[in-house]
Amino acid sequence: MKTVETIQDIRLALKEARRETLHGKPECTVGFVPTMGYLHQGHQSLIERARKECDIVVLSIFVNPLQFGPNEDFERYPRDRERDLRLASEAGADLVFMPGVTDMYPTPIRTKVIVSNITEVLCGSSRPGHFDGVATVVTKLFQIVQPDKAYFGMKDAQQIAVIEQFVADLNVPVTIVRCETLREADGLAMSSRNVYLNEEERKQAVILSATLGRIDGWLTEEGMTVDRLNGRIRDHIESAPLARIDYAEIRTYPGLDSVVSMEQWNGSQPILVALAVRFGKTRLIDNRIFFPEGGEPACS
């Protein structure tokens, strides 16, 4: 595994890797896993999936200042270079791209990739500008790495919807692969931010996945409506005394339109239940997608 720190070096390393791979092969595919580092098994599962499907596997580690708000955790976002490199190597990455902020933003950036509509709800409404920062940096990374496939975890379901939208709208030649959320033994979705939680918060944080797990049962109750279900979800989350709901919403996926009736739920489109909940200073997200009978699963 090779580690490179500049845009020029990753381009050279990729050119080299493509040339080597192409010996005797008609084509060479590049799989890409963009991350902010502080890797966990969730990231590793993305790398492993790319390893199975592509000739060259590139991991990027970049804590992108553009997607953090002024009062968010950019400065304290956890970083551990040595551990990250070990986990990346274990999972099978070929190249790790770890640019500095001045490599990615040598001058104040004047260009933004802005997705409208689906960025204005859920995390987009709690974190103004967040998805402009995500779409812009992911566009940059796609232009630098030029992957055939890019792998993202469904924990960030809205992020995937935003990335799929700009990739389609701008004709970026990459396939976005949705991958299942990995969970701790008690159900908590894996996240680099889980390290912020103190012991009691960590215990109560299981309420997100526990709530999502109860929905199937609630759906079978007679006379269930979207309003009642919404109330049931909020009440259940708030049974954890430290939980402060940022949002708990039911929307179509990936269009993220409001769902107001059970007819919509039972219609032809996937339905997302998305949660963002604070425990102390830590904001956690989780979600689950419900598919119409006979429909496509979210993750292939």
Add this chain to the structure above:
Amino acid sequence: MKTVETIQDIRLALKEARRETLHGKPECTVGFVPTMGYLHQGHQSLIERARKECDIVVLSIFVNPLQFGPNEDFERYPRDRERDLRLASEAGADLVFMPGVTDMYPTPIRTKVIVSNITEVLCGSSRPGHFDGVATVVTKLFQIVQPDKAYFGMKDAQQIAVIEQFVADLNVPVTIVRCETLREADGLAMSSRNVYLNEEERKQAVILSATLGRIDGWLTEEGMTVDRLNGRIRDHIESAPLARIDYAEIRTYPGLDSVVSMEQWNGSQPILVALAVRFGKTRLIDNRIFFPEGGEPACS
């Protein structure tokens, strides 16, 4: 020369052309000339330049609705498919990509590539949203064609500045080649929109290039200031009775900052004199760039 009309077909044709070119060669370069059609010798000179420098030359013809304002000339913009194909072939294009509006925008586009600052002046202030439309469609075309070099005429100096800005900011792997403006015998910059002019307007339209040609002389006058020069430029344009100035401005290039003193003019950066003038319903633009002594020329 091959003509294709869908995104899928141009991608296939390019893959094929690359494969054929690569026989026995280590690398294959693609040159790209994006246009709105109704080709003239200016476009042909871009194609010829690409022909000299690249293995495969792609021309696109697409009148992009996204870059026209509601009261602009999208509907009446001149189109002539047969003549365009003849001129493209003469000039040496290999592939002509002529997508329909529904190929480029199959659903209402939710993503925009937005460049700030340099898009807010000159044509950006006369034509709100114009450069969002340009940056977005050129990004799409770059993703579809994946050229090594793309060729643009300096008549649209601000457009080149905007394209260079987003290409740098988003790390798009393409080299932008600035090419000299081609002119009619009397000096009028070639433009597809010249066809809108009636006989008298056409005669008077020469005032744009004539004014730009007088600037060297005015600069040698003792006590010349930027204010006086600005006045001289406006007066000279208005000596043509049908001319209505949209803007006539002096700015740095490509940063497009205001120039207020002759010290700036004589400093280290290129200076742009940019004009937009209406004759009846037709809006014409032209410009000239003045270089610091010993500086780089705009066009290579």
